[in-house]
Amino acid sequence: MDVLDVARWQFGITTVYHFMMVPLTIGLGILLVVMHTMWVRTDNPEWLRMTRFWGRIYLINFVLGVATGLVQEFQFGLAWSEYSRFVGDVFGSLLALEALLAFFLESTFLGLWIFGWGRIPKKVHLAALWAAVIGSIVSAYFIIAANSWMQHPVGVVTNDATGRPEQVDFLAVLTNNTAIAAFSHTIVGALMVAAALLVGIGLWHLRKRRLAGLSPEDVDHSVWRRSVRIGGFASLIAFVLVAVTGDYQAKLMYQQQPLKMSSAEALCETEAPAPFSVFAFGKLGSNECDDVHSWTVPALLSYLAHGDFETAVPGVNQLQEEYAAAYGATYPDDPSFGDKAGEPIDYTPLLAVTYWNFRLMIGMGMVSAGVAAYALWATRRGRVPTSRIGVYGSLLAVGAPFVANASGWIFTEMGRQPFVVYPNPDVPREEQVYFFTAQAVSPGVSAAEVWTSLIALTLVYGALAVVELWLIVNFVRRGVTTSDGAPTPGHTPDGDPDADVTPGSASTRRADDDDVLSFAY
Amino acid sequence: MDLQTLWFAAVAVLWTGFLLLEGFDFGVAALLPVIGRRPADRHLMLRSIGPLWDGNEVWLITAAGAVFAAFPGWYATWLPALYLPFVLVLFGLIIRAVAFEWRHSHHTEQWDSTWTNVIVTGSLIAALGVGAALGGTTLGLPIDGDGIRVGGAFAGVTWSALLGGVAVLAYSMVHGAVFLALKTEGPVRLAARAFARRWSLVAAVPLLAWAGLVQLREGTAVTAVLWLVAALAVLVAWASIRVDREGPAFSAWAVVMLASAATIFGAVYPVVVVSSIDPAFDVTIAEASVSDYTLTVMTWAAGIGLPIVLGYQAWTYWVFRKRLTADPETPHADATEEQVRA
Numbered sequence: 001m002d003v004l005d006v007a008r009w010q011f012g013i014t015t016v017y018h019f020m021m022v023p024l025t026i027g028l029g030i031l032l033v034v035m036h037t038m039w040v041r042t043d044n045p046e047w048l049r050m051t052r053f054w055g056r057i058y059l060i061n062f063v064l065g066v067a068t069g070l071v072q073e074f075q076f077g078l079a080w081s082e083y084s085r086f087v088g089d090v091f092g093s094l095l096a097l098e099a100l101l102a103f104f105l106e107s108t109f110l111g112l113w114i115f116g117w118g119r120i121p122k123k124v125h126l127a128a129l130w131a132a133v134i135g136s137i138v139s140a141y142f143i144i145a146a147n148s149w150m151q152h153p154v155g156v157v158t159n160d161a162t163g164r165p166e167q168v169d170f171l172a173v174l175t176n177n178t179a180i181a182a183f184s185h186t187i188v189g190a191l192m193v194a195a196a197l198l199v200g201i202g203l204w205h206l207r208k209r210r211l212a213g214l215s216p217e218d219v220d221h222s223v224w225r226r227s228v229r230i231g232g233f234a235s236l237i238a239f240v241l242v243a244v245t246g247d248y249q250a251k252l253m254y255q256q257q258p259l260k261m262s263s264a265e266a267l268c269e270t271e272a273p274a275p276f277s278v279f280a281f282g283k284l285g286s287n288e289c290d291d292v293h294s295w296t297v298p299a300l301l302s303y304l305a306h307g308d309f310e311t312a313v314p315g316v317n318q319l320q321e322e323y324a325a326a327y328g329a330t331y332p333d334d335p336s337f338g339d340k341a342g343e344p345i346d347y348t349p350l351l352a353v354t355y356w357n358f359r360l361m362i363g364m365g366m367v368s369a370g371v372a373a374y375a376l377w378a379t380r381r382g383r384v385p386t387s388r389i390g391v392y393g394s395l396l397a398v399g400a401p402f403v404a405n406a407s408g409w410i411f412t413e414m415g416r417q418p419f420v421v422y423p424n425p426d427v428p429r430e431e432q433v434y435f436f437t438a439q440a441v442s443p444g445v446s447a448a449e450v451w452t453s454l455i456a457l458t459l460v461y462g463a464l465a466v467v468e469l470w471l472i473v474n475f476v477r478r479g480v481t482t483s484d485g486a487p488t489p490g491h492t493p494d495g496d497p498d499a500d501v502t503p504g505s506a507s508t509r510r511a512d513d514d515d516v517l518s519f520a521y
Numbered sequence: 522m523d524l525q526t527l528w529f530a531a532v533a534v535l536w537t538g539f540l541l542l543e544g545f546d547f548g549v550a551a552l553l554p555v556i557g558r559r560p561a562d563r564h565l566m567l568r569s570i571g572p573l574w575d576g577n578e579v580w581l582i583t584a585a586g587a588v589f590a591a592f593p594g595w596y597a598t599w600l601p602a603l604y605l606p607f608v609l610v611l612f613g614l615i616i617r618a619v620a621f622e623w624r625h626s627h628h629t630e631q632w633d634s635t636w637t638n639v640i641v642t643g644s645l646i647a648a649l650g651v652g653a654a655l656g657g658t659t660l661g662l663p664i665d666g667d668g669i670r671v672g673g674a675f676a677g678v679t680w681s682a683l684l685g686g687v688a689v690l691a692y693s694m695v696h697g698a699v700f701l702a703l704k705t706e707g708p709v710r711l712a713a714r715a716f717a718r719r720w721s722l723v724a725a726v727p728l729l730a731w732a733g734l735v736q737l738r739e740g741t742a743v744t745a746v747l748w749l750v751a752a753l754a755v756l757v758a759w760a761s762i763r764v765d766r767e768g769p770a771f772s773a774w775a776v777v778m779l780a781s782a783a784t785i786f787g788a789v790y791p792v793v794v795v796s797s798i799d800p801a802f803d804v805t806i807a808e809a810s811v812s813d814y815t816l817t818v819m820t821w822a823a824g825i826g827l828p829i830v831l832g833y834q835a836w837t838y839w840v841f842r843k844r845l846t847a848d849p850e851t852p853h854a855d856a857t858e859e860q861v862r863a
Binding site: 056059060062063064066067068070071073074076077078079081082084085087088089090091092093094095096097098099100101103104105107108109110111112114115116119120159166167168170442443444445446448449450452453456457460464467468471474475 | 575576578579583586587589591593597599601602605607612615616619621622623626627669670674811812814815819822830833834837841
């Protein structure tokens with residue numbers, strides 16, 4: 001592999017990994033705000049316990065998201081310096097604004113929330129969590145605006161002297177319709193991740209308690225039950241919104257990146273009306289569209305793409321020709337293209353990747369919604385499910401929305417190849433801004449260097465994933481351990497002196513360990 | 522002042538803020554094996570930076586983000602020139618960050634000491650590495666006329682990078698010690714004070730040498746005065762800590778960094794990446810900068826956003842202003858019953 005391929009693998013691995021933490025942080029943050037707010041409003045200890053339990057998982061996960069996010073920011077400069085130079089006028093400012101306007105908010109107030117238990121007034125403490133979660137959502141908006149600018153560059157003109165895009169309309173960059181579509185889709189997708197976690201873990205605990213003959217009257221029972229109910233409803237509502245926003249986004253993509261969408265459908269020839277492919281077989285891997293055959297539903301694709309059953313949807317073969325005519329059949333014979341200089345350009349993204357990731361995304365979303373519906377049904381009117389398959393299935397299905405999120409992004413990013421900045425079709429050809437992935441990599445960095453960092457990062461990330469999972473599983477198993485629900489002696493109900501007491505000896509530490517209120521340090 | 526100069530100053534302020542703020546939490550972490558002899562002392566030390574380190578680290582993210590946003594030419598030259606060293610810094614920051622949170626997510630002595638060691642290691646790597654990167658860009662990196670690194674993967678790790686690394690680490694350790702003396706009560710306070718008293722003069726030498734070298738090469742009269750201010754502040758800090766006046770010592774030691782960083786950035790201006798091969802290959806703000814339009818947008822955003830950030834960060838420092846003790850009964854030296862229960 002040359003440096004370009006290694007750098008792409010590195011970007012893919014680190015980004016998909018980072019995006020395991022991010023949706024959980026965003027989604028769980030939203031649910032946590034609900035729990036904590038309810039506690040402050042009602043003073044009901046169930047809400048406090050929920051806030052504490054899910055808050056701990058939130059923190060274990062949050063920090064890994066922050067840590068791996070660092071790699072994301074630096075990676076653009078490290079491995080993709082030509083890209084950074086090219087897009088600097090737009091892209092860099094969005095990252096800087098994210099740090100300044102969102103990430104500061106998130107980090108500072110999360111620190112205040114963790115250490116503020118019992119130290120600052122209840123409402124101020126709640127406001128700190130609100131600020132942190134709002135920070136994470138605003139942060140997501142800036143990052144998605146940056147990504148959407150790569151998918152659909154707006155608000156720029158090319159500077160003839162440098163050959164690079166120059167920002168002329170910041171508001172257009174911020175209100176890019178691609179960004180609005182992707183942001184709304186991503187946030188509700190993140191909510192599905194957190195909701196599935198609540199459902200899976202809550203059901204597992206309910207069943208375990210019932211098998212152990214524990215009372216369904218105590219606070220613990222209510223905590224798990226409430227978690228399942230909230231998670232179930234949140235998941236279903238989010239699923240409906242995911243479908244609505246996804247439909248809007250897909251229609252937009254048919255205009256902005258038709259090749260991505262036609263590849264996702266393995267639609268080779270332009271057809272009117274176009275059929276929807278349910279299952280493809282043949283040689284998807286060959287990346288020759290004509291080798292692929294599908295079972296199809298007539299005219300459905302026209303409806304999905306354009307809202308009626310007649311309009312033509314362009315096929316991969318025609319689009320490939322159109323793009324070759326517009327942007328060249330071969331890469332320019334220029335050293336900045338590395339090994340790709342002079343080679344023919346394949347404008348069709350990898351068919352197998354786009355086709356199957358698209359279906360995996362939708363399929364896993366449906367699985368998750370189905371599990372949520374099951375959980376709500378199985379816990380109706382105070383029931384507790386005992387079905388082993390149902391409960392362990394729900395626990396397993398916690399992974400489904402994670403997969404859906406990851407495959408959605410893999411589809412989005414792989415689907416825009418061979419461009420790293422995709423030409424905006426709304427702009428006349430001669431004014432378009434675009435950049436090939438082959439040009440983007442750092443020219444001075446050797447493949448050996450990128451291999452080194454790729455291997456090292458993957459190993460460290462793998463080890464950290466093991467620890468994170470182990471911590472979460474351990475913590476979840478232990479559950480809400482103080483069973484009577486009354487505040488532990490010595491603790492005020494509204495505060496936790498524990499949070500700022502460093503246990504002086506091993507015995508105090510262990511005592512704290514058994515107390516669900518013990519938190520941080 | 523034109524926008525490019527303004528943003529050069531803004532980037533310099535962000536890096537300085539990072540060195541100043543994250544400096545003490547790097548330092549406290551690096552001092553864990555030095556003055557944190559008992560587990561309770563180590564917990565106390567970690568507690569003193571617990572609520573603050575993450576907010577401090579955002580200064581690094583914002584500083585790097587501002588370099589990218591305002592001077593992509595700087596970002597795209599500097600980072601690849603030090604590819605593997607930067608990756609190493611990222612490792613340090615990653616393991617350190619997770620260790621802070623994960624350390625208290627499970628309770629055994631083994632677990633605890635392992636993650637404490639990880640915090641120490643990660644902080645050492647990160648402090649050395651960020652210092653090396655800043656040393657490299659201000660004293661010289663082997664880049665050619667296209668801004669591409671000449672030589673192998675470690676060609677960027679020159680004596681100037683090493684000087685920068687040592688300067689930041691040494692500064693941070695004393696900074697952390699003075700911070701601990703200011704923030705804690707009991708044996709940690711005494712040990713921290715003793716450390717600062719013994720090492721403050723020595724620890725300032727690499728930083729002053731770095732600032733002095735940049736000054737000798739490209740300095741002006743103003744930056745020469747700034748350098749003298751830094752040197753004087755070292756003496757004030759040392760004298761203050763000798764008479765156990767921790768507040769003035771902390772302020773003076775902060776001035777050491779403020780004045781040194783001002784010397785370095787002021788002297789190197791308008792160059793952002795110094796080429797050790799040929800001064801003609803230096804990257805200047807004019808070559809590296811984005812358009813005036815983008816700088817204007819950023820100026821508005823920072824003009825509104827930065828004061829707000831400073832406001833709420835200062836407020837969190839105020840919330841966590843109490844001296845800490847290792848005694849679980851009275852975690853705050855001067856906390857009254859109401860304050861604990863408020």
